[in-house]
Amino acid sequence: MSRRPIALSSDLLRLQNEGYDIDIRDGFLIVRNVPFVTSTCSIERATLISPLSLSGDVTEKPDKHVCYWTGAHPCHADGAKIRSIENGAGPQDLAPGLHAAFTFSAKADYRDYHHKMTTYIGRIAGEAAKLDPTATARIFPAIAAEPEESVFQYVDTATSRAGIGAINSKVAGQKIGIAGLGGTGSYILDLVAKSSVAEIHPFDGDVFSQHNAFRAPGAASLHELKDGMLKVDRFAGIYSRLHRGIKPHAFFLDETNVGALAGLDFVFVCMDVGPAKRAVIDYLVANGISFVEVGMGVTVDDGRLGGIVRATVSTPKTRDLAVPHISYADDTSGANEYASNIQIAELNALNAALAVIQWKKLATIYRDSRQSVYLGYSIASGEIITEGPDGAG
The missing domain is CATH 3.40.50.720 (NAD(P)-binding Rossmann-like Domain)
Structure with a gap:
């Protein structure tokens, strides 16, 4: 899908520049490679998903506080489930090939999608960091650029990070x-x-x-x-x-x-x-x-x-x-x-x-x-x- 909303939206661009593995698909903002603690106190990775509100190709303030999760239920560092973000909804197919195992709810007045996604990631990945300080969702992935969007084969994150x-x-x-x-x-x-x-x-x-x-x-x-x-x-x-x-x-x-x-x-x-x-x-x-x-x-x-x-x-x-x-x-x-x-x-x-x-x-x-x-x-x-x-x- 076109990455124009990421390039044109300051909150999404900030997520990308900070090293999060983000994408946009079928009206959802996706953050891959989020580390979490399992019930056996091991560390795995899964994807955090949020409904995305756009005006043209630019994000609006989030109108929904829920997020979706593709992995096992994330736990605290001791293996106990993180109950504070639980929601009663069961598994669901959000889009073709996009399946959510859990729906999470952390109610807040989110300023933008950077605020929303880092809040959720902080609660989930923060527990993984207690077991392994190197466990982070900020992996700085290589990001391909589409020919119609850039003269480069991959996104020029050096320029965007510098804001020039x-x-x-x-x-x-x-x-x-x-x-x-x-x-x-x-x-x-x-x-x-x-x-x-x-x-x-x-x-x-x-x-x-x-x-x-x-x-x-x-x-x-x-x-x-x-x-x-x-x-x-x-x-x-x-x-x-x-x-x-x-x-x-x-x-x-x-x-x-x-x-x-x-x-x-x-x-x-x-x-x-x-x-x-x-x-x-x-x-x-x-x-x-x-x-x-x-x-x-x-x-x-x-x-x-x-x-x-x-x-x-x-x-x-x-x-x-x-x-x-x-x-x-x-x-x-x-x-x-x-x-x-x-x-x-x-x-x-x-x-x-x-x-x-x-x-x-x-x-x-x-x-x-x-x-x-x-x-x-x-x-x-x-x-x-x-x-x-x-x-x-």
């Missing part, structure tokens, strides 16, 4: 491109896949090789490396477990195929090769598409690595400010040690985080008092240099 759903939804519906799935691009995919964008289009024609494994999210197995999978196929397979909108493109972008970027709302440019990068950026500029261009300049000095990690934001309003910070030099020339695949995953991850934060600032998810066009992180000093409409800072 309206803020994070500002990127909902966007189609995002990632030009290049090297070290930085793969981390960008990791971060963007955890947002509510509609589609993510990674572009890369390369194979996922052994050196890639040391500067990409996660841990590739030796078997995966021997398979010689394309980067886009490997990462699409991984992140499609989370996000439904991964659309891989198994080719390198250049002047012959930049039209594949048509229709995208934002692009992360994570490319090394100068002419191809120029073709991509020229296309984005000509078509009014905003982007972040990322890169590193890593050098070896006295046996230590130094240099800059940078991100440049270009929107139709900031094109002129962005131009001086975008390099079209061919980084495979050998002057930049980054091109030799030094294993610097932490710099890739930082580069990706800076880029994604800038994108989310443009979407007004994050506050942006400076509106920086350029960010450069100095490895040696640890300083972040920014440049915006008002100059460097």
Whole structure:
């Protein structure tokens, strides 16, 4: 059944965020996995059920104080039945496949369904906790999401628990491109896949090789490396477990195929090769598409690595400010040690985080008092240099 009432009702959402295994079925609110004490003083689990009053997809104040129970009669820690919630009604079928063994009655003026269900659970599961302090109904189950309700395969409880759903939804519906799935691009995919964008289009024609494994999210197995999978196929397979909108493109972008970027709302440019990068950026500029261009300049000095990690934001309003910070030099020339695949995953991850934060600032998810066009992180000093409409800072 649709989980919209849970998403739209603060009391049901609170139950879910607190880890209760809840569902809605045939006009009933169901809480599974409630621990209780049996007459033999063992602990089992059963389901607590309440009639549910809705106005559209939003809960109203409970109009019935009764609840139903699917298991054996719950007992106190000493095995004596909990008589205070007994009701004389016998077993009954509430809906197809939904059978109640007992009806309970704990009369109160319940504010909402969180108040009602936690009151009942406290009386029942509280006795189980006396025997086993780890016995709890708050099990934090994995919750699948329906395709028509979410771009995610399962419910984003991190956002709902933090109460920032309206803020994070500002990127909902966007189609995002990632030009290049090297070290930085793969981390960008990791971060963007955890947002509510509609589609993510990674572009890369390369194979996922052994050196890639040391500067990409996660841990590739030796078997995966021997398979010689394309980067886009490997990462699409991984992140499609989370996000439904991964659309891989198994080719390198250049002047012959930049039209594949048509229709995208934002692009992360994570490319090394100068002419191809120029073709991509020229296309984005000509078509009014905003982007972040990322890169590193890593050098070896006295046996230590130094240099800059940078991100440049270009929107139709900031094109002129962005131009001086975008390099079209061919980084495979050998002057930049980054091109030799030094294993610097932490710099890739930082580069990706800076880029994604800038994108989310443009979407007004994050506050942006400076509106920086350029960010450069100095490895040696640890300083972040920014440049915006008002100059460097």
